[in-house]
Amino acid sequence: MEVQFHMTLPDKNGHFGEFGGKFVPETLMAMLEDLEKVFTSLRSDAKFKREFRYYLTEYAGRPTSLYLAERLSAHLKTLKVYLKREDLLHTGAHKINNTLGQVLVARKMGKTRIIAETGAGQHGVATATAAALMGLECVVYMGAEDIQRQALNVDRMRLLGAQVVPVTSGSQTLKDAMNEAIRDWVTNVRHTFYIIGSVAGPHPYPVMVRDFQAVIGREARRQFRTKERRLPDYLLACVGGGSNAMGLFHAFIGDKNVKMIGVEAAGRGLQTHQHAAPLAKGDIGVLHGSKSRVLETKDGQIEVAHSIAAGLDYPGVGPEHAYYKKTGRVEYVSVTDKAAMAGLKLLSESEGIIPALETAHAIAYLQKLARRVRRTSTVIVCLSGRGDKDMGMIKKFL
């Protein structure tokens, strides 16, 4: 399995067109420039790439399979569906690709302490896992409200040796935890590394996270060509911050005939304010240190997002997605809570695979896509994670 990093977008200031960049306090600028320098040199460092590949293979379980979902395809009739099985990775989702990459960067920089913020707890668990693996101290900020809702993940993080710090300011959810993590970072930047969980945050995070996740698409592209002797017609992935989607899309961006679709969470409906679809409904704004599309109120406050899938429940989206929406390279659609739940049942019953609720949004859209295509088409879906973590929510909904 080769690990290579592409040098395409962003430009040297971290811009994807008008999006991206660095919107952070002055004290962090030097830190980000330092990180950028280290990351740029590591991108072409053979030893670092070998090390990253070692952990992806031996620890996380790569390469993941590209599985032909025959019964699902027969059900859909006009689609031949391949599932990229990120759910089979250690900790049950794609997030481990990124946290392993960043923890290795932290080690290279001589940092001894890892911080992260988490909403649903999935990124917190993947971070605590990677930190334990490297023997680094780990502190995870989490809204007090989220700590209540995600007790199982809190227990997992604590078992992994992480300190989970409840954040009691504001709405006591993800955006408040983000502020707290940044405050910690400013104070302790000398020995602390901040691991961001998606293709968001100030430059160089969006490009760094994309590079670590791009292994998904590189593997899928090669596996698909071996099986089908051509490239797929469609790629499909759910979009929260957008890391599993960028991970799948990146290796195909130059393939003009490969159509890409990102699926946002429409929550209780786009006409309500209870959704997590900044690409469909948001405005251009700054969140988490970069310019992108965000959900905000008329007076510019960040709105609380809603999705049944905790991992999609984020009021922003990575700047590269905002750019691809604007250029039209990627099409973005959205799927409601209710439709996602139907997608979850469909995959469970047709293939014996219970997907994460996030992933279920992409599965649900397959049914619409099946009606759209004129002739039988091939599609790769990023199966970003497994659904065990969601059993409580699923039971409540059904």
Ligand SMILES: *Cc1c(COP(=O)(O)O)cnc(C)c1O
């Ligand atoms: C966190 C998560 C997502 C959403 O994050 P992205 O950065 O958009 O990929 C999707 N699926 C699963 C299983 C997750 O845990």
